[in-house]
Amino acid sequence: MMIEPARAKLNLALHIRGKREDGYHELETLFAFVEFGDKISVDVAEEDRLAITGPYAEALTGLEGDNLVCRARDLFRERFGIDDKVAITLAKHLPVASGIGGGSADAAATLRAMARQFGIATDHPELMRCAETLGSDVPACLFGRTAIGRGRGEKLEAVDDVAGIPALLVNPGVAVSTPAVFARWSGEASDGLAPGRAIQSAMASRNDLQPPAIALQSVIGDVIKLLDRQQGARLVRMSGSGATCFALFARADECHRAAANVRAAQPGWWCSETALA
Ligand SMILES: C[C@](O)(CO)[C@H](O)COP(=O)(O)OP(=O)(O)OC[C@H]1O[C@@H](n2ccc(N)nc2=O)[C@H](O)[C@@H]1O
Ligand SMILES: Nc1ncnc2c1ncn2[C@@H]1O[C@H](COP(=O)(O)OP(=O)(O)OP(=O)(O)O)[C@@H](O)[C@H]1O
Secondary structure (H helix, E strand, C coil), rough: CCCEEEEEEEEEEEEEEEHHHCCCCEEEEEEEEEEEEEEEEEEECCCCCECCCEECCCCHCCHHHHHHHHHHHHHHHHHHHHCCEEEEECCCCCCCCCCCCCCHHHHHHHHHHHHHCCCCCCCCHHHHHHHHHHCCCHHHHCCCCCEEECCCCCCHHHHHCCCCCEEEEEEECCCCCHHHHHHHHCCCCCCCCCCCHHHHHHCCCCEECCHHHHHHHHHHHHHHHHHHCCCCCEEEEECCCCEEEEEEEHHHHHHHHHHHEEEEHCCCCEEEEEECC
């Protein structure tokens, strides 16, 4: 059995460079990953099966073949000419449609697990082409390292390692539709990200999707305000198209205290105390 982590992705910064003819937006974004995430396991079986466990399993019932895990499995088999059936288990710990790329991380982890199961190198170029077909965030999740993403997000350039930085993730429990947030973008194209090492660049940049997401769900603004008030928070921002926001800290004890404060102030919000990977 092959087990692969499906780590949550963060957009430490995201600048929209313009809208393209194909309806997508040209981005320059700084992708990072955290230790916390979903988990995928793959094993050969008599019949195809997908079992979903974990706190957010229910949010995915009824999706069946549309689950990105199944789409990744089928695309992998088609592109590599494999007929074997597999049993997959998805342990779903990441809130769904929350800007931290849970579905994309699951798809990328499925591709990696399938590759290992069937003896294909995890850096096989066809695997990246599968990722591009599955979604804009899937290539970054397959790459799995801190990177600048350009184009739709698929042109990736590795940057300096940020592993170990304490991070607090907070989601107020509202699902946000990615197309709806992009559709509310002001239309004012941004410059590229600020120059410098990853964290400095992110601090001097922004997430252009944050104002439109707050316009759709004002509670995201409340999350930002609460995180901004936490001692030691040095970068507070929404990830992707929201609604999850994050705060980065210099010290783990500050992150721990902030997590306790957020849980006390908003017991209904999802809150994960983790670290950049
Ligand atoms: C917001 C981000 O998460 C930032 O990393 C991504 O840009 C979105 O990634 P994703 O959810 O994997 O996106 P996809 O499934 O490819 O696209 C969903 C929808 O988001 C919008 N979309 C996505 C990516 C992009 N560069 N421009 C867009 O306008 C499009 O309306 C598209 O129909
Ligand atoms: N395995 C999966 N996990 C989560 N969502 C999935 C999965 N498969 C399909 N989906 C669908 O994909 C949609 C987006 O889910 P996801 O959790 O990836 O969003 P997100 O975190 O906002 O992603 P991004 O940051 O890439 O925009 C959901 O509405 C859900 O219906």
